[in-house]
Amino acid sequence: MIKHGLARARASIRKAALTTRNLSSIVNYNNNDDDYVPNGVVYHNPVAFYQSYLEMERRFKVYVYKEGEVPITHYGPCKDIYTIEGRFISEMEHGANKRFRTSDPHRAHVYFLPFSVVWMVKYLYKPLTYDLTPLKQFVDDYVRVVSTKYPFWNRTSGADHFMLACHDWGPHASQGNPQLYNTSIRVLCNANTSEGFNPQKDVSLPEIHLYGGNISPKLLSPPPFNDPRPYLAFFAGGLHGPIRPLLFQHWKGRDDMIKVYEYLPKELDYYSFMLKSKFCLCPSGYEVASPRIVEAIYAECVPVILSDHYVLPFSDVLRWEAFSIQVDLSEIPQLKEVLTTVTDDKYRRLKENLRAVRRHFVLNQPAKRFDVFHMILHSIWLRRLNMRIG
Template identity: 30%
Template sequence: MVELQRTTKSRGFYVRMKLLHNRHGRQEKSSCYRYFRWVVWVSLSLYFFSYYLISSSSKPTLLPKTTVSVSKTSFVSRALFESNTTLSQQLSRTKQIHLSELSRGSFDNLKVYIYDLPLRYNADWLANERCSNHLFAAEVAIHKALMDSDVRTLNPWEADFFFVPVYVSCNFSTVNGFPSLGHARPLLASAVQLISLEMPFWNRSGGSDHVFVASHDYGACFHAMEEVAIADGIPPFLKKSIILQTFGVSFRHPCQDVENVLIPPYVSPESIRSTLETAPENGKRDIWAFFRGKMEVHPKNISGRFYSKRVRTVIWEKYNRHRKFYLKRHRFVGYQSEIVRSVFCLCPLGWAPWSPRLVESVALGCVPIIIADGIRLPFSDAVRWPEISLTVAQRDVGSLDKILDHVASTNLSTIQRNLWDPANRRALLFNDQVQEGDATWQVLQELSKKLQRSYRRRATS
């Protein structure tokens, strides 16, 4: 045994162990060998028996047809359900982890700091339920989603961008029920003054790495009437910042003359899911061309301005009695149930070129007919607008029937197939929590392309 304690080469060590084993371990070998052989035999038997059972159960011809009812739930079916549920939960957790890792990778480790402003700038407005559900509610939805997002940082010194959560579209007029924007400029100015006095981040960059939401008609101009919006212009204190806005056109316009990200109007994802669940099971669409909304018989309304640049008036006059057009001038809460039954959904401009019908049409599988010259559409990298919609010039609105007939006889099925890609619906809807590919995700993707505006990154580089 002393030899075992010497330092030797591996081969010499093996030879000495063999000699010692032959000298002292013959009896131990026989008993250990028999025990080892027995264990191997039992293991192999269990393995082949289990393999046989699994292989047999995988053959569909050997499975009896079964129906599981609530009244006859067995222990086995309950265990199967619980195991599937557990697996589903594990997959969900794995997806969340993957989503977290993917978001950090996709957004180039983007970090956003959210100012904790006094409640009068945001949460107090939520006392009115419409504030978080109307077409301008993207300002609320983005704030809520970012609060729970992986890109949020509680350390402002490591932030790339600073989100300023001020709700300016929730001051509803008691006269007509529409948002009143008269308070928007002083409310935003007050918020900027507050953050510039209490923290150093606004002053060091001049606000160039600060993000605001302007989710109403003419975006950063903060007025619903174009002429007034242009005359007022963008507030000077916001001209260096990034504006998330629903207004966008392909030509030069004073109200988009600022660094901006074009976002969709807000449509409740819950309402879309509910409508899809109650849609006709056969998927039949019995309405050819649909529009419900404000259509002035006399386009020059009480404000003295021509609503919709006369487009909706022409639609009403020309197609009100057309058998293929389903046109309604009065509001109807459940009008999404009409969209999901329609082949074509008219999306004419109103005061501004955009409309929530754009989102609702895409989400509910109705081909959007966009009638708004020069409109710029949100998230064009994610939503293939030319493949899922039809653009009609305002001057051609009188030929809508012929245009739609031509599309129906040529490439309608292709457009509908492209339209039903779930990625389109996902990209245009804001969720309470950021989901891969959804509208807030797209906002973060766009911000990650503007990291050259990050003061922190410029300083470190």
């Protein structure tokens, strides 16, 4: 029954993508969340995405394993840098919208392993030892419990199971079980292809830093579209990883138009700089992901991606080149030249497209259609369908 349903979903998506590439010809565009229809150049194929999303709403069922106890399972951080990890677990466990969750594991398309790597680090890791064995052992024990108690893991070697982690050590924790690492869907902020992230089966999770659990009021309503932004580019962050030293070497304190700080002085405000800058520099640190990318989207400050081996979130669906700029690391010394060659027309289009994709990166309580929670689910849905729609 499940296989037939998935086959019908694939067929309908393929048919829709071949029928038309112009959604405005078949539906009325409405910007309300309940009636939103994806359209425009920010999507690889808006028709295929829309049909896939509708099929997900119609069919997709997730079973959440009940095994484990709070806080390491069924709970996670819901504020600060790892917000997304706890909020996703909370939405799956306690969210008002029960559309996607099933209490019958035989009806499920995928199975969620609801442990929090952040809380593993807090409660199991011994500081300064850099010994991740306790994390790996917990993961292996959890898989052993569910694979012994239920038949679902063993029938697919875990291919229809997923974990979600935003902590930098999420990929390392997943190494605790070889099948989880190699076969299951790993939803990770640290989506680094040089460290085993496989975009064919794994999902890139956007890192969202919400102080106190909420978007900063300054980012809720960015300045009017045509307000001048006095700075060309902005970055403030710690000196770590291989990319930032190069950025600091060439641009820290060297140009009044490109504001690069290691640590922002206390009298200056981080988000105010974002809102006054045309471009926001997003270099990787020790790990590839950065919350600056989502903050830049909120601030309508065009993200400049400075990263190797990073699979950007929702790139199955979204054309990142339509609302961000990828700069090769070799071009960091010429960064000002690269950014000033962006024409006014192109910059306007990039900024307009930022507004179009913002809804896909917002955490709502309760979750709303096409928001970040649903985009994560849709990425998992695509892996379960085993198809590309780009």
